[in-house]
């Protein structure tokens with residue numbers, strides 16, 4: 001089955017008992033048992049729920065995993081995954097990750113004894129130097145949030161395998177439509193389902209999958225033990241969102257490419273970060289491992305002092321945190337999505353105070369370009 005068909009017919013896509021072509025919302029907490037300790041398919045909705053199970057089987061199918069897991073947020077999913085490790089284990093994390101992921105590692109997991117180092121994973125000698133006898137996993141995003149840094153999944157997983165490390169890839173920006181890390185050697189893939197998978201800025205969720213049955217067992221144990229599961233209504237919303245993922249991702253990427261090319265030509269812009277530009281440092285690897293470049297881009301203005309004025313001058317780009325919905329959003333990572341990373345660390349990886357991030361929606365491109373053009377004119381005057 002091709003990926004576009006899988007989005008509609010993959011996993012569990014209809015109700016076995018009624019024939020309903022959309023899996024119903026099983027709004028239930030518990031299930032009648034046939035005898036003492038004899039549940040049928042489900043026993044309690046934290047441990048399993050048919051609507052959530054349908055979504056979980058879909059993400060596994062889309063990413064090529066053996067089992068999927070749905071959580072109440074992307075961070076709840078990341079927390080469950082990091083919880084499979086033990087105190088003293090060391091994790092190497094890409095140095096350009098979502099601010100909340102950094103905060104979870106630095107301020108929460110570290111208190112439980114998990115150790116970590118942030119490493120520039122485009123630099124293989126830095127990676128090799130960072131590996132210690134206690135290193136157990138390699139964790140990264142590609143494209144990364146917010147610099148759209150592209151990491152070579154195949155090469156990184158080869159290093160990880162040579163050193164017995166588990167590779168965990170946050171595939172939120174690319175989605176399984178444009179990139180499937182498990183097929184490139186990764187062990188665990190995770191998503192903020194809040195973003196492109198849900199696709200309509202109306203649900204917070206997290207999805208995880210793996211192609212390793214032992215890891216699936218460990219993640220499943222943590223999902224049930226910690227309990228940060230996704231509710232049935234939200235599971236249904238995410239599954240519905242995924243049905244149109246292919247169409248949306250094509251539209252996001254087409255618009256983002258045009259906006260990136262427009263920004264690159266603007267005299268008021270000093271730098272554009274978008275892997276679909278042939279001048280971008282990630283273009284070559286992205287062309288190899290992705291089938292499209294996605295809908296996210298960042299840029300810097302020549303005059304950093306105009307950033308606030310610029311982002312507040314737009315009509316169709318809503319000033320808001322989050323991404324991946326049908327509507328275009330704009331934000332300033334240093335003070336919004338990545339404010340939880342200390343300034344010196346942010347600046348060391350290149351997240352300047354003036355960096356602007358766009359989540360390019362699927363509106364008419366002419367309106368989006370006109371909106372940006374008008375804002376440039378406003379700040380010039």
Ligand SMILES: Cc1ncc(COP(=O)(O)O)c(C=O)c1O
Pocket residue numbers: 073074075076098100101141145170172173191192193194204205206
């Ligand atoms: C790349 C990435 N991963 C994970 C997360 C966490 O997801 P959530 O907000 O759904 O917890 C986010 C954003 O929040 C993100 O941008």
Ligand SMILES: N[C@@H](CCSC[C@H](N)C(=O)O)C(=O)O
Pocket residue numbers: 098100145192321322323336337340
């Ligand atoms: N204020 C929130 C930050 C949400 S960021 C949401 C998303 N990952 C994005 O990058 O836009 C927090 O502190 O958690």
